[in-house]
Amino acid sequence: EDKVVQSPLSLVVHEGDTVTLNCSYEVTNFRSLLWYKQEKKAPTFLFMLTSSGIEKKSGRLSSILDKKELFSILNITATQTGDSAVYLCAGRNAGGTSYGKLTFGQGTILTVHP
Amino acid sequence: EAGVAQSPRYKIIEKRQSVAFWCNPISGHATLYWYQQILGQGPKLLIQFQNNGVVDDSQLPKDRFSAERLKGVDSTLKIQPAKLEDSAVYLCASSLGPFTQYFGPGTRLTVL
Numbered sequence: 115e116d117k118v119v120q121s122p123l124s125l126v127v128h129e130g131d132t133v134t135l136n137c138s139y140e141v142t143n144f145r146s147l148l149w150y151k152q153e154k155k156a157p158t159f160l161f162m163l164t165s166s167g168i169e170k171k172s173g174r175l176s177s178i179l180d181k182k183e184l185f186s187i188l189n190i191t192a193t194q195t196g197d198s199a200v201y202l203c204a205g206r207n208a209g210g211t212s213y214g215k216l217t218f219g220q221g222t223i224l225t226v227h228p
Numbered sequence: 229e230a231g232v233a234q235s236p237r238y239k240i241i242e243k244r245q246s247v248a249f250w251c252n253p254i255s256g257h258a259t260l261y262w263y264q265q266i267l268g269q270g271p272k273l274l275i276q277f278q279n280n281g282v283v284d285d286s287q288l289p290k291d292r293f294s295a296e297r298l299k300g301v302d303s304t305l306k307i308q309p310a311k312l313e314d315s316a317v318y319l320c321a322s323s324l325g326p327f328t329q330y331f332g333p334g335t336r337l338t339v340l
Contacts, residue, residue: 156232215276216261221269
């Protein structure tokens with residue numbers, strides 16, 4: 115059974131701090147690793163990573179994948195209160211005819227204080 | 229572009245009652261997913277449709293849960309009868325083939 119584990123489970127920081135969220139995965143026929151941000155409602159897509167060592171960047175957020183060690187990190191620099199959310203990591207398998215299945219981690223709850 | 233629509237947004241029922249949720253995916257998205265997200269956990273896939281066919285329902289508790297997507301567009305998920313442990317947010321997502329999934333706002337179900 116595919117498994118995705120995130121750490122830490124929760125994190126409290128002050129505005130301006132830099133945070134690193136971790137995601138390790140065990141996914142059969144691994145295809146890609148996705149990061150989502152979930153505020154009070156639906157998860158919103160951040161990044162999809164398929165290749166090792168290539169950093170994806172969007173503003174203050176960046177992420178990288180290590181397919182040898184089976185993990186990914188999400189970095190957020192100069193955090194703002196609007197970054198407070200649950201960050202979800204999901205591994206996608208190659209999955210036959212089904213375009214693959216996402217297995218989600220339990221999420222990291224990030225709280226940014228002013 | 230309109231997003232994934234779900235209704236109702238909230239539902240409170242008593243155990244052993246029935247409940248149904250509705251989802252309308254993004255126009256043109258052939259793949260539709262239903263997830264269950266229990267408080268403090270990540271979403272868990274219940275069922276995946278490709279057009280109107282089921283391609284993965286391995287984690288759907290089939291004794292009480294059912295889902296259909298008759299015309300390959302919108303979908304309904306039903307629980308009958310509901311149990312206390314079914315209290316969760318039910319998320320619908322859609323994708324254009326094997327690409328990024330876009331999520332709807334979810335339906336928060338409370339079973340008393």
